[in-house]
Amino acid sequence: MNKVLAVSASENWICDRFLEEWNAYNQDLISSDISDCNTVWLIAGWVWNRVPIEILKNKRIILTIHHIVPEKFDKSKKEEFDIRDQFVDCYHVPCNKTRDQISSLTDKPVYVIPFWANQNIWFPINEKEKIREKYKIDKDSYLVGSFQRDTEGSDLISPKLEKGPDLFCDYVEKISREKENVKVLLSGWRRQYVINRLKKSNIEYYYLELPSFSILNELYNSLDLYAVTARHEGGPQAIVECALSRTPIVSTDVGIASSILSKDSIFNDSWQANPDTNVAYDNIQKITIPHGFKKFREMILGDR
Secondary structure, X not given: OOOEEEEOOOOOOHHHHHHHHHHHHOOOOEOOOHXXXXXXXXXXXXXXXXXXXXXXXXXXXXXXXXXXXXXXXXXXXXXXXXXXXXXXXXXXXXXXXXXXXXXXXXXXXXXXXXXXXXXXXXXXXXOHHHHHHHOOOOOOOEEEEEEOOOEOOOOOOOEOHHHOHHHHHHHHHHHHHHOOOEEEEEEOOOOHHHHHHHHHOOOOEEEEOOOOHHHHHHHHOOOOEXXXXXXXXXXXXXXXXXXXXXXXXXXXXXXXXXXXXXHHHEOOOOOOOOOOHHHHHHHHHHHEOOHHHXXXXXXXXXXX
């Protein structure tokens, strides 16, 4: 049987959780010894240059690319892509939009497979009032969530534009003019840009920087709305997590949004959208564990 060694970045990021879950549920396919595997799967594609050149040459290499930010894909990034492409046998991407980006750069096969959804971590809790009381959140507020980093690490001031923090703030300011008592719940690293904008707009916010998964699931269940305003995404994982926890969510048309959310839940040109938790919940069931591993296993085994 074709054995695979999956490699992540060990950066306390989502890819590390994907690696843990993959290894836990696919023991029959995995190898912990690089000499004992036929395939190396680079779940965090940017770690390719940490792999010995002999391995890149002699193993089947699958490389995941989550998304490309066109504004940041300069000449040096293109040169790196071309060098790496010599060693890659096939690519994995989580959505059609990333496939279109990659297919314009290489003639190697591209597998479009959204990452699996872990229903054991994300699930509904019908105790919104108790959760808000627990975290000292105004129970009468209209609570909008955003649980991602949004500020460039280089200066902790500039917005990470592909994540759309400027658009998120524009949207929150818009609905705060339409609804009473709008407040924002934040989590994640590097929220400085959004925090500064909310302060300038006099919009009250709550911030839990790095909550555990169990706490984060409770936070989803405390919300009236989650808003994804990204310009470029491979996921985002918030769509999966909101779908599983039945959290009302609206999103720009990025990543997997169009395959999980109702068309009405995707922003139109006027920044109008309506959450539909039933559609999102039904659609996400197709990739819950263990069903969500099936196409990955086919990719590893070389099936088309």
